[in-house]
Amino acid sequence: MGLKKKKIASLWKRILAYIIDIIIINIIIVGPFLPILNSLNINFTLKHINTILFIFLVIFVIALISIFYWSILEYKIKQSVGSLLFNLEVNSKFKKLKFWQCFVSNISKPFSIIFILDLIYFLFNKKQRYFEMLSKTELIEK
């Protein structure tokens, strides 16, 4: 019986899965924070350092909860909603996938610019994103 060769998830599948997850995150996580952000008069408040700190706090909390969305799903079922739809799965280089691996692997995802850089790294590397490499994980096609 021959071993089935693992196929690394392609770039476009990664991007589409990411877009689906971002839509879900926008509804369930960003949505409840919108009234706070909308109530701030951005043009005026950007002149005030305290308010900038407050906006950063809100963004930090949203990012943290979003990372937990990806990490918990990947830890529990090895897939987020997006990767489930595109049949992608997270694999660990260790025997068993650990939570810290899922967390580190998803750190770049809430920050679009960092995630794009992460994907550019993948384009050159062809195997892993930078944060996948750090977390010793890989995203494969099932």
Add this chain to the structure above:
Amino acid sequence: MSKLKTILILIIVLWIISSITSNFIGNVNQFGFNKIAVIPINGIISSTESGFFESGTIPNDIIESLKKADKDNSVKGIILEINSPGGTFVASEQIANAVKQTEKPVVALITELGASGAYLVASSADLIIADRASITGSIGVTSSYLEFSGLLEKFGVDYERLVAGKYKDIGSPLKDLNVEERNLFEKKLNKLHGFFIEEISINRNLPEEKVRELATGIFYLGIEAKDLGLVDLLGDKELAINEVKKLANIEEATLIKFEKRKTFLDLLTGVSAHSSYYFGQGFGKSFLNFNNKFEIIA
């Protein structure tokens, strides 16, 4: 546990966590810095809910926001951002009274329009700021309505008058007003006009005679209103912010909009209430129901 179940549970849990966290962050005294509450007053001021695509102001919503801002220790002052042609006298007066009861400094900023009932609201603030081209004033009351009796007569439709109480159908669009009724009507409007003048005179600290002279129903541009004493300063939001800061004796503040947000359910019930009203009543019935349904607009 199936994958779908895990996903659903996680989505619900994260949504609850996000809602609780956002509520907590929204309610904490944002690092202890001062806030200026901005309360918008847009569209027609009326006690009845506006429709899906209409903008309007309901006194209860504004009163609720004023009370919330007044109770919030981090709110140091309030800006009423007005862009309204006015509305019913009672609704406008209710908001004006709530503004007067507020313990924190209130600045009324008239943007495009702050006329009639909206001006009554603005006059109850500690300071009125308007643009030089804003439309304001228009101190007067009206209860004009369309009268169809001539048209109905043309089509051979008669109005069968059946009333108990001789003025019960006063203001009906299906009959002509007689002299006695017209006098009665005008007396009531004059009384309301008197209330309006009295309120403006007290609020603006102007002699009643002077207000009476100005209260012809004519609107004034911001620049004219300033010369007449109906407006304190000419300027924009920046000026309003600076004036609130001065009145509240603070140097820095964050602007926070205090506005009752319509939930999806509110919007749906608004649509359904309006559509039910119009469909249920039907054009013909609402036409007949004009009896005594007129409003007094300030």
